[in-house]
Structures are given as structure tokens and as C-alpha cells.
Amino acid sequence: MATTDHIAGRTHEVFNQPPPLEPVNLFEIDLALQEALERENGGWGVDRARDLGATAGTPEAREHSFRAERNQPRLLTHDRYGHRIDRVDLDPSWHWLLRVAIEREIHSLPWREERPGAHVVRAALMYLWSQVNAGVMCPVSMTYSVVPALRAGAPEIAAEWEPRLTKPDYDEGAIAGMAMTEKQGGSDVRANTTQARPLGDGTYELTGHKWFCSYPPCDVFLVLAQAPGGLSCFFVERGPGMEFQRLKDKLGTRSLPSSEVEFRALPARLVGEEGKGVKAIIRMVNHTRLDCLIGSAAGMRRGVTDAVHHARHRSAFGKLLAEQPAMQNVLADLAIEAEAATAAALRVARAYDEDDAPFRRVATAVMKYWVCKRAPAHAAEALECIGGNGAVEDSGMPLLYRDAPINSIWEGSGNVAALDVLRAIAKEPEGLPAFFAECELARGGDRRLDQHLDSLEPLVESLGRTDPEFVARRFVEELAVAFQASLLVRHAPPAVADAFCAGRLGDGGRVYGTLPAGVDAKAIVDRALAA
Numbered sequence: 001m002a003t004t005d006h007i008a009g010r011t012h013e014v015f016n017q018p019p020p021l022e023p024v025n026l027f028e029i030d031l032a033l034q035e036a037l038e039r040e041n042g043g044w045g046v047d048r049a050r051d052l053g054a055t056a057g058t059p060e061a062r063e064h065s066f067r068a069e070r071n072q073p074r075l076l077t078h079d080r081y082g083h084r085i086d087r088v089d090l091d092p093s094w095h096w097l098l099r100v101a102i103e104r105e106i107h108s109l110p111w112r113e114e115r116p117g118a119h120v121v122r123a124a125l126m127y128l129w130s131q132v133n134a135g136v137m138c139p140v141s142m143t144y145s146v147v148p149a150l151r152a153g154a155p156e157i158a159a160e161w162e163p164r165l166t167k168p169d170y171d172e173g174a175i176a177g178m179a180m181t182e183k184q185g186g187s188d189v190r191a192n193t194t195q196a197r198p199l200g201d202g203t204y205e206l207t208g209h210k211w212f213c214s215y216p217p218c219d220v221f222l223v224l225a226q227a228p229g230g231l232s233c234f235f236v237e238r239g240p241g242m243e244f245q246r247l248k249d250k251l252g253t254r255s256l257p258s259s260e261v262e263f264r265a266l267p268a269r270l271v272g273e274e275g276k277g278v279k280a281i282i283r284m285v286n287h288t289r290l291d292c293l294i295g296s297a298a299g300m301r302r303g304v305t306d307a308v309h310h311a312r313h314r315s316a317f318g319k320l321l322a323e324q325p326a327m328q329n330v331l332a333d334l335a336i337e338a339e340a341a342t343a344a345a346l347r348v349a350r351a352y353d354e355d356d357a358p359f360r361r362v363a364t365a366v367m368k369y370w371v372c373k374r375a376p377a378h379a380a381e382a383l384e385c386i387g388g389n390g391a392v393e394d395s396g397m398p399l400l401y402r403d404a405p406i407n408s409i410w411e412g413s414g415n416v417a418a419l420d421v422l423r424a425i426a427k428e429p430e431g432l433p434a435f436f437a438e439c440e441l442a443r444g445g446d447r448r449l450d451q452h453l454d455s456l457e458p459l460v461e462s463l464g465r466t467d468p469e470f471v472a473r474r475f476v477e478e479l480a481v482a483f484q485a486s487l488l489v490r491h492a493p494p495a496v497a498d499a500f501c502a503g504r505l506g507d508g509g510r511v512y513g514t515l516p517a518g519v520d521a522k523a524i525v526d527r528a529l530a531a
Contacts, residue, residue: 018313021306022062026128027053029530030301032339032492036346037124039491041353045121052104052125056132061100062396064093065133065255069399073257075216075247086244088216088257097136097255099170101129107143107175108166116353123294123349127342130298131305134403135256137295139175139215145287146176146222150235153272153280157235161220177218178284179210179261186211187416189224189231189278196225196232196268204234204270206241206263213261216244222271222281223263229274233281241266252402285411286361289368290348292407296375297341299404303382304338306397307331308529310386321385322525330385330513332521335528336500337378337512339492340484341371347438347487358430359438363483365424366435369417369473370480372408379404381512418472421479422463432460435479442486446497448505449485456482481505493527495520 027033027049037049055061071091079085101107106125110118122144130137143165150158167173185191194208206225213221216238223234236242245260272280308331311321321327344367351360383390383397390397408414425432436456443450459478463471481504488497499519502508507516515521 016315018310020059021309022057022059023054024057025050025053026057026131026305027124029305030342031527031530032342033124033127033301033346035491036343037120040120040346040350041117042120042124042346044115044117045124048104048121049124049128052100052128055100056128061097061132064096065399066393066396067091067093068097068133068135068255072254073247075244075257075259077244084243086216086238086242088244088247088259090217090257091255094136094255095170097133098139101136101140102170102173103168104129105168106137107140108147108168110144110352111147111162111166112168117350119349119352120346123290123346126291126294127298127301127345130295131302133255134295134299134406135253137291138253138256139177139218141288141291141295142178142214142218142284143174143176145284145291146178146220148287149222149233149271149281149284152283153233154235154269157269157271164219174219175215175217177213177215177221178281178288179213179221179223180281181212182209183211187412192224192226192231194223194225194263196227196234198228202270204268206234206236206266206268209245209260209262211260212248212258213244214256214258216247216257216259216261222284223268224277224281225268227270227274231277232274233271233277234268235271236263236266236268239267250406252404252406254402286364287352289364289411289417290345290352292411293341293348293364293368293371294345296372296404296407297338297345299375299400299407300334300338300341300371300378303379303397303400304331304334304528306395306400307334307382307385308525310389312529325521326513327385328521328525329515330381331528332499332519332524333503333512333515334378334382334385335524336488336496336503337374338528339496340488340500340504341374343487343491344371344480344484356434358428359434361424361428362421362431362435363438365417365421366476366479366483368411369408369414369421369476372417373414375407376401376404377512414473418476419469421476422468422472435483439482439486442489445489446485446501448501449482449489452478452482452485452505493523495523496527499524 068091074089076087109122164174180189182192196204196206198204221236223236241264243262248258311327314321348363348367379401383401389395485501488500503515
């Protein structure tokens with residue numbers, strides 16, 4: 001006999017599915033971020049971070065991110081009559097996302113408010129909005145990063161453009177981009193063939209191409225080209241002579257249009273000196289590398305948030321996933337990795353506030369390599385915590401997974417970043433001692449960390465007995481975990497610090513979820529997602 005439910009066509013009741021996380025304030029549920037913001041002299045920005053965290057955690061923000069990813073950018077090279085227009089059509093949700101970032105001064109805060117903690121506050125804002133959409137943060141990062149390069153290498157251009165580049169107005173301000181690499185060279189920018197012809201009045205014309213140019217709608221770009229004096233850095237404005245060929249069909253950050261471009265007698269102005277283009281643009285690159293670190297930390301944080309939320313509301317085999325020991329180990333391991341990344345990102349950001357050049361140079365290179373390298377496996381494990389639902393686009397986890405490798409590629413992939421650490425310690429004799437001094441601040445706080453610190457000097461000495469490039473990655477890895485462990489031993493709750501030292505310096509396994517017995521996984525998971 002048919003029941004009423006059968007007659008009505010009802011086949012089942014939906015249950016044992018987690019409720020939507022949103023609306024939620026992403027700042028208020030992140031204790032590690034709150035503590036780091038205060039600790040690194042950014043306490044004055046708490047209200048800014050809380051306000052942005054509330055916006056970032058709305059259903060509206062989530063839907064805008066999904067829509068910008070679904071409706072990907074489209075390049076229009078010509079109008080209906082055959083005239084070049086070089087326009088990129090972007091979904092309105094992209095503009096909504098970028099507008100929020102600009103109006104909250106994520107692209108400009110340290111240059112508008114030059115006060116202690118400004119880079120730290122800006123890092124916290126970058127971290128929060130990156131959890132909404134990673135693609136939109138690329139032009140935000142480049143606009144933030146171009147200012148110090150212009151101030152140092154072309155103060156007259158800085159005076160002309162900085163008011164627009166730092167203006168918190170999406171419609172009236174300006175956005176900056178970058179075009180360095182070419183087909184034949186990639187990271188080996190000295191192999192570039194784009195030519196810069198002097199015009200005799202202090203300006204140049206560029207002819208050539210760039211294999212990666214992000215992002216085409218920018219108002220201005222820094223470009224590397226070969227001048228009579230060698231590889232040089234130039235400031236160009238988007239316009240005639242800059243012809244976009246196609247948009248890249250990328251693995252991740254698909255909402256972001258990245259392009260190939262050709263230059264045909266493109267007007268350009270020199271930044272820095274002829275023949276010193278890398279020196280001129282590296283000021284921009286170092287700041288974008290900081291943002292790669294921040295962005296990867298943000299991705300880890302988002303993965304932890306979604307995984308813990310799911311596990312707290314999903315039951316299997318008679319009890320909640322979050323109460324099952326195997327899952328507790330995975331969640332705790334993901335959580336300590338994310339907290340270590342967050343602590344490192346904001347500590348390195350403080351070095352930009354304090355203009356601590358030797359420490360900043362080494363720490364940025366070390367942590368950009370390490371945190372960005374850890375992010376893809378972290379995203380994969382967070383996705384797996386959610387299971388089959390995590391493999392479905394609606395969950396947001398496939399987006400996180402696709403975006404996770406990108407920061408390790410941008411601004412120097414793994415080998416480039418590791419070798420840059422070797423160059424940094426060679427060119428900045430005070431850099432490695434400053435980095436070690438920071439790590440040593442935690443000496444005596446944990447036996448395993450002390451043993452690891454004791455091993456670092458012999459490790460440095462061993463570089464002279466082998467090919468340092470061959471062991472560069474291992475060397476940087478040991479530096480990175482020392483730095484993270486030092487921060488957690490000094491500042492994190494004992495459960496977090498103990499688990500990190502046990503898992504990264506002690507008897508931890510090779511994948512996430514292999515913390516040794518005895519760590520307080522429940523305390524770590526409880527902290528990871530504050531109620």
C-alpha cells in the first residue's frame with residue numbers, strides 16, 4: 001500500500017549532511033590569525049580584518065567567486081570592423097571581487113598609511129580575501145608590489161602614478177601588472193629577446209613578445225627588455241603597440257585572465273639603469289613572493305576550515321567524523337600546518353614593516369619555497385576529508401585544489417626559489433645569521449627544536465663539501481621547519497607547538513595524518529575552528 005510520501009513522489013529525507021558554513025566571519029573563527037595580527041604589531045587593524053572577514057564569509061562572496069570561475073574571461077582582439085581593441089570581457093562577479101579588494105586597500109595600505117604594522121595588517125586582509133578567490137588577488141598583489149620598485153627606480157614615475165595606483169577607488173584608481181618571461185626563456189629572463197630602442201629623448205620603444213602577461217586590463221606594466229646596455233626594466237602603459245594574442249587556458253586561478261602579448265613599437269620609460277633590469281624589478285618580485293606565501297597560507301586555512309566543519313557535522317559508522325581517532329589525526333596535522341604557515345606569513349610581513357632587509361631577504365625566499373610547496377598536498381588531504389562531496393565543484397574544494405600549485409610556480413618555481421635562498425645568503429652576509437637569530441629565540445622551549453637548531457650550522461658547513469645546488473631543496477626545508485617551529489614554540493598553545501615539533505622535527509610520517517601518538521589532537525582541532 002503506497003504511503004503519502006510515495007504518492008507525493010518523495011523517495012527519501014536528506015540528513016547527515018553538514019549545514020552551510022556561511023554566513024560566518026572568517027576572521028573571528030581564526031584564532032591563529034587574530035593572535036598573529038596582534039603579535040606582529042597589527043593590532044590597530046583588527047576592526048578592518050573583522051569587517052573584511054564578515055564580508056568574506058557571506059554566501060554572496062562565495063557565489064561571486066563561483067560565478068567568476070564558471071564564466072571565464074574572454075579576449076576580444078578586434079571589433080566588428082576589424083580594428084584592434086584588445087579588450088577582455090570579465091564577468092560582473094570578477095569586478096565585484098576586485099572592487100572589494102581595492103576599496104579595502106589590500107593593494108595599497110602600507111603605502112597610504114606608513115605606520116608600524118601596516119604590511120602586517122595588509123597581509124591579514126590579503127589572507128582573508130584570498131580565501132574567497134585566489135585569482136583576483138593577482139592584480140591586487142602586483143599593484144601593491146609595483147610601488148616600491150617605482151619609488152626606488154623611477155621616482156618621477158612614482159610621483160606621477162602612485163596617487164592612482166594607491167587610490168582605494170575601483171573606478172578612478174589604476175592597476176599594475178607585470179610581463180617578464182618569454183617563450184624561449186621562462187624564468188631565465190636574461191634569455192629574453194624583446195628589444196628596447198632608445199628614442200633619444202629618454203624614452204624607448206619595445207618590440208618583441210611576452211609569454212605570460214598578467215593581467216591584460218591593467219593600466220600599467222613593468223616589462224623586461226634588452227636595451228643597448230643590457231637587460232633593463234621598463235614602465236609601459238596599456239595602449240597602442242600592446243597587442244594581446246590569446247588568454248592562457250590554465251590549471252588554476254581560472255577567473256584570472258593571463259595572456260600572451262606582442263609589443264610593436266610600444267612606448268616605454270626606463271626604471272632603474274640600463275643593464276640592471278633584474279635589480280630594478282626584483283623589488284616588485286620580492287613583494288609578490290611575500291604574497292605567494294600569504295596566498296598559500298590562506299589556501300591551507302580555507303582547507304582546514306572546510307574539512308573541520310564537515311567532520312563536525314558528518315557521521316559515519318556510528319559517530320561524528322571529528323570524534324574518530326584517524327580523522328582527528330588528519331585534521332590536527334592539517335591544522336598545525338596551516339597555523340605554522342599563518343604565523344610565518346605574518347612574521348615575514350613584519351620584516352617589511354621594519355625594513356629588516358637581511359632577515360626579510362632570506363625569510364621571504366625560504367618561506368615562499370616551503371609554504372607554497374606544502375599547499376598542494378594540504379589541499380588534496382582537506383578535499384579527501386570531505387570525501388566524494390569534496391570532488392564536486394559545488395563544494396569549492398576542486399577550486400582550492402586547482403589553485404594550490406599556482407603560488408609555487410609564480411615568481412619562481414621550486415628550484416628557482418630554493419636556489420634563490422643560496423644566492424640570498426651569498427649576497428646578504430647578514431641574512432642567514434639574522435634568520436638563525438630569529439629561530440634561536442625559542443631555544444630551550446622544546447628539546448626536539450633545540451636538536452634541530454644544533455644541526456643547522458653543520459648543515460651550512462656541509463654545503464662547502466658538496467654541490468650546494470643539488471641539496472638546495474633539503475637545505476631550505478630544514479631552515480623552514482626551524483623557523484615555523486620556533487614561532488609556534490614561542491607563541492602557539494602547547495598542544496600545537498608539541499604536535500608540530502613531533503610531526504615535523506620528530507617521528508612524524510610522510511603524509512598528513514601521521515602525527516605520532518601522544519599529541520593532543522582534540523585540542524588542536526578545537527582551536528582550528530573556533531565556535
